[in-house]
Amino acid sequence: MTLCLHNTLTGKIELFRPLHPDRVSMYVCGPTVYDRAHLGNFRPVVVFDVLYRFLKKFYDVTYVRNITDIDDKIINAVRTSGKSIGVLTEETTRFFHEDSQSLGALQPTIEPRATTHIPEMIALIKVLFDQGLAYEVQEHVLFHVPNLPSYGELSHIRRKDMIAGARVEVAPYKKDPSDFILWKPSDETQPGWESPWGYGRPGWHIECSAMSLKHLGESFDIHAGGQDLIFPHHENEIAQSTGAHGAGTFARYWLHNGVLTINGEKMSKSLGNFITLTDLLQKARGETIRLALLLTHYRQPLDLTDETLPRARAILNRLYGALEDFDRHSPALSKEIDTQVVTALEDDLNIPLALSRLHSLASEIYKLPTGSQRSLLQHTLWTSGEVLGLLQSEPQSWLQGKESSSQELSVEEIEEWIDKRTAARQAKNFIESDRIRDMLAAHGVLLLDSPASTTWRRT
Numbered sequence: 001m002t003l004c005l006h007n008t009l010t011g012k013i014e015l016f017r018p019l020h021p022d023r024v025s026m027y028v029c030g031p032t033v034y035d036r037a038h039l040g041n042f043r044p045v046v047v048f049d050v051l052y053r054f055l056k057k058f059y060d061v062t063y064v065r066n067i068t069d070i071d072d073k074i075i076n077a078v079r080t081s082g083k084s085i086g087v088l089t090e091e092t093t094r095f096f097h098e099d100s101q102s103l104g105a106l107q108p109t110i111e112p113r114a115t116t117h118i119p120e121m122i123a124l125i126k127v128l129f130d131q132g133l134a135y136e137v138q139e140h141v142l143f144h145v146p147n148l149p150s151y152g153e154l155s156h157i158r159r160k161d162m163i164a165g166a167r168v169e170v171a172p173y174k175k176d177p178s179d180f181i182l183w184k185p186s187d188e189t190q191p192g193w194e195s196p197w198g199y200g201r202p203g204w205h206i207e208c209s210a211m212s213l214k215h216l217g218e219s220f221d222i223h224a225g226g227q228d229l230i231f232p233h234h235e236n237e238i239a240q241s242t243g244a245h246g247a248g249t250f251a252r253y254w255l256h257n258g259v260l261t262i263n264g265e266k267m268s269k270s271l272g273n274f275i276t277l278t279d280l281l282q283k284a285r286g287e288t289i290r291l292a293l294l295l296t297h298y299r300q301p302l303d304l305t306d307e308t309l310p311r312a313r314a315i316l317n318r319l320y321g322a323l324e325d326f327d328r329h330s331p332a333l334s335k336e337i338d339t340q341v342v343t344a345l346e347d348d349l350n351i352p353l354a355l356s357r358l359h360s361l362a363s364e365i366y367k368l369p370t371g372s373q374r375s376l377l378q379h380t381l382w383t384s385g386e387v388l389g390l391l392q393s394e395p396q397s398w399l400q401g402k403e404s405s406s407q408e409l410s411v412e413e414i415e416e417w418i419d420k421r422t423a424a425r426q427a428k429n430f431i432e433s434d435r436i437r438d439m440l441a442a443h444g445v446l447l448l449d450s451p452a453s454t455t456w457r458r459t
């Protein structure tokens, strides 16, 4: 395979060559488990699930995604929820697993939890002391950034600008404003572990450096996460890991998904503009939401609007419609993924292009009568859908299944859309008018055109 991936480290699309010809190691930063994850948190889950599925077709893949179960956000949530940290993190982890499963995401090969890797973190911090990169002050251990000249190679932010841009007040004990925490003290009300620097807990960044080292070694192939993690989290991970093991170690390809925005603003817990998956699953099936997260190229921002889910639903209806008479148990005529789908994914995971190829395959299937040619294409559509984590439900049950959002469009909304469609038709913008018709159909609203007017009924 000739997979090309955009590497944040170089800012270029590069040919992917794993360290071992037949194995790939990949680490994705996982959730901090203190609350229900929001839809934005699932963009990396779904995007890198496609990467995992695709790589698995060609390589033996070890996919590690951590669970951050010790963090100040968790400690604060424990205080407000009244639950113990164990109960809170376990419950949140379970929700995360359920939600990921409903989006059709495969379980990673290994899912390490931070709290079971404290000795590894302590050992790594000791190495940083040996390398002259860490210091202890007022029970805190900090990484001394000026001692690592390569710092900033991922985010390409100059140290001067980082300091100027720092929003938080710089703690007085820091030797340099850009130094960051490796270990900090805990009081008796906070979770903590004994360490050479007293009773305390790790900083967030050291968690990922220690867990990736334990499960993937000093050097591995891919490290991924959301773009919001490039600085400081990933920059600091690089500083710790290369600081301990030498330049040229650690992750070789850095992949970052664009953020999910809502009305142009990053969806995030701190801004309060988030939608949980649980809420969204009341309106749409997991597969529809999965597709909605894949409709935009993974590096671009993805803006969630009222049209996103209906559009995803209409696409799935069309694709499943082409599989309506498909017998997945029939002797396989083809187990191959469509070559154009492979080519699209090889091009920095161009999932929207792969989807448009699935659309064309469906169009060809619709034109064919029952027979071996039709079955062959249906097989190709089905196996190609699988690499995107789509089209694996029974087509009949998908097509008969209802999504409750069809109830959601009010009469006023429907009429507003019909007016927009009429205007589009008058402007001869048939792409737009068809899109509105398909979107309404996905909402269970059927349009009936007559020369004089358009009427509608719910299906």
Ligand SMILES: Nc1ncnc2c1ncn2[C@@H]1O[C@H](COP(=O)(O)OP(=O)(O)OP(=O)(O)O)[C@@H](O)[C@H]1O
Pocket: 029, 030, 031, 032, 038, 040, 041, 042, 043, 044, 225, 226, 227, 228, 229, 257, 258, 259, 260, 261, 266, 267, 268, 269, 270, 271
């Ligand atoms: N709006 C978003 N769009 C895409 N990815 C996101 C978004 N928000 C978070 N992520 C990603 O989700 C993963 C988990 O992030 P993290 O646990 O830091 O989120 P969080 O604690 O919910 O923070 P917040 O919601 O305040 O950003 C990371 O890979 C992060 O990049």
Ligand SMILES: [Zn+2]
Pocket: 028, 029, 030, 208, 233, 237
């Ligand atoms: Zn991380």
